[in-house]
Amino acid sequence: MIEYATYFGFISIGLAVLMNLHRLIVGPDSINRILALDTLTINTIALFILFGIWQGSSTNFEAALLFAMVGFITTVAFCKYLLRGDIIE
Amino acid sequence: MEFLIELLISAMIVVGGVFALVGSFGLSKLPDLMARLHAPTKATTLGIGGMLIASILYFAFIERTLSVHELLITIFLFLVAPVTAYLVAKTHLHKNRDRQDTAQFQLPPPAGTHKAGWATFNKSEKQSRTEIR
Amino acid sequence: MIRKVFPHPIMTAVLTLVWMMLMNAFTPATFVLGLILGIILPILTSCFWPDRPTIRNPLKVAEYIIVVLYDIVVANVQVAYLILFRRNRDLRSRFFTVPLEIRTPEAIAILAGTITMTPGTVSSDISTDGKSLLVHGLNVTDEQETVTGIKSRYEKRLKDIFE
Structure with a gap:
């Protein structure tokens, strides 16, 4: 049963990633693209977790943790750059 | 008992997937950026939270190993989502500060009687004092 | 004195706990290393946290x-x-x-x-x-x-x- 649930999870996350890509490509300005990129990172973390459950191994969590941190810092850096034209003041 | 736990884990994964999907659907459907901001911050974060809880349950009851990394990721994502939303909103307001006459960017004044502006556009008294110095 | 060594006691406890969770092992070794980090980091970053909030309840x-x-x-x-x-x-x-x-x-x-x-x-x-x-x-x-x-x-x- 868990296997079918993970398949469902994979499909829904895949569709979500496609919608994020739509916003990333269409998005009228750079802020929309930043938001799409942030959501894309979070969805990728979900893929890592699902893959871990599917495989029954917990080796993916370091990658997921790093992805969460780097994704957050990326978003903050992009926003800082648009706000100030400079990242480290 | 085994069956109940499997059911719970599967339900968590399905609910998480649906919420993540709804969040991304909102991101691509809603009309303007401030409305779009609502979908990823809430729905996607909760979706990932559900999947991480499913993962904790799976490794605790089926694989019989205690793994607390997922809990750390969940807490981190929940703490970080408001910060991201705030920064994106601030950047959005800042970029469109010249278009405040259109209805979409018209901001209500802050509460209170004396003069104060929003921190994105106006400097606070303390800041301008240090700059003069 | 004790204020200088532990500027933020709650932060020390949280850092120790997070370190043990990151290592995914609740053993004395990780506890000691976490405690060392938990004492050093608040002292190094204390200039960012000038006053400590009081939690009444x-x-x-x-x-x-x-x-x-x-x-x-x-x-x-x-x-x-x-x-x-x-x-x-x-x-x-x-x-x-x-x-x-x-x-x-x-x-x-x-x-x-x-x-x-x-x-x-x-x-x-x-x-x-x-x-x-x-x-x-x-x-x-x-x-x-x-x-x-x-x-x-x-x-x-x-x-x-x-x-």
């Missing part, structure tokens, strides 16, 4: 967390409903102001975070005098009701905790 903190977690789940169902079954032109999304009674920076930060995570609202700015928050609502029919809801549900509890 630890029991209220647990109550607040439970209330917020419950609201996050409810908020998500509401927002999902709005996204899926409401046409874009029927959405009444707009900015509104929430006047603040709390003055502690930590309490205001937590309130802003809570507003972002709960029903259809995102906090997007603070006024220069720190007395009101700019909040964007996805579907606001009655502005006054939303504001009183936020004030009575979250701000009152935070006031009990911090002031």
Whole structure:
């Protein structure tokens, strides 16, 4: 049963990633693209977790943790750059 | 008992997937950026939270190993989502500060009687004092 | 003296716990290493945290967390409903102001975070005098009701905790 649930999870996350890509490509300005990129990172973390459950191994969590941190810092850096034209003041 | 736990884990994964999907659907459907901001911050974060809880349950009851990394990721994502939303909103307001006459960017004044502006556009008294110095 | 070594005792405890969770092992070795990090890091970063917030009532903190977690789940169902079954032109999304009674920076930060995570609202700015928050609502029919809801549900509890 868990296997079918993970398949469902994979499909829904895949569709979500496609919608994020739509916003990333269409998005009228750079802020929309930043938001799409942030959501894309979070969805990728979900893929890592699902893959871990599917495989029954917990080796993916370091990658997921790093992805969460780097994704957050990326978003903050992009926003800082648009706000100030400079990242480290 | 085994069956109940499997059911719970599967339900968590399905609910998480649906919420993540709804969040991304909102991101691509809603009309303007401030409305779009609502979908990823809430729905996607909760979706990932559900999947991480499913993962904790799976490794605790089926694989019989205690793994607390997922809990750390969940807490981190929940703490970080408001910060991201705030920064994106601030950047959005800042970029469109010249278009405040259109209805979409018209901001209500802050509460209170004396003069104060929003921190994105106006400097606070303390800041301008240090700059003069 | 003890203030110099432990500028923030809660931060020391949290850092130790996070280190043990990161290592995924609750053994004496990770505890000692975590404790060393937990003592060094608050001293190194103490210039970023000039004063420490006082928490009056630890029991209220647990109550607040439970209330917020419950609201996050409810908020998500509401927002999902709005996204899926409401046409874009029927959405009444707009900015509104929430006047603040709390003055502690930590309490205001937590309130802003809570507003972002709960029903259809995102906090997007603070006024220069720190007395009101700019909040964007996805579907606001009655502005006054939303504001009183936020004030009575979250701000009152935070006031009990911090002031």
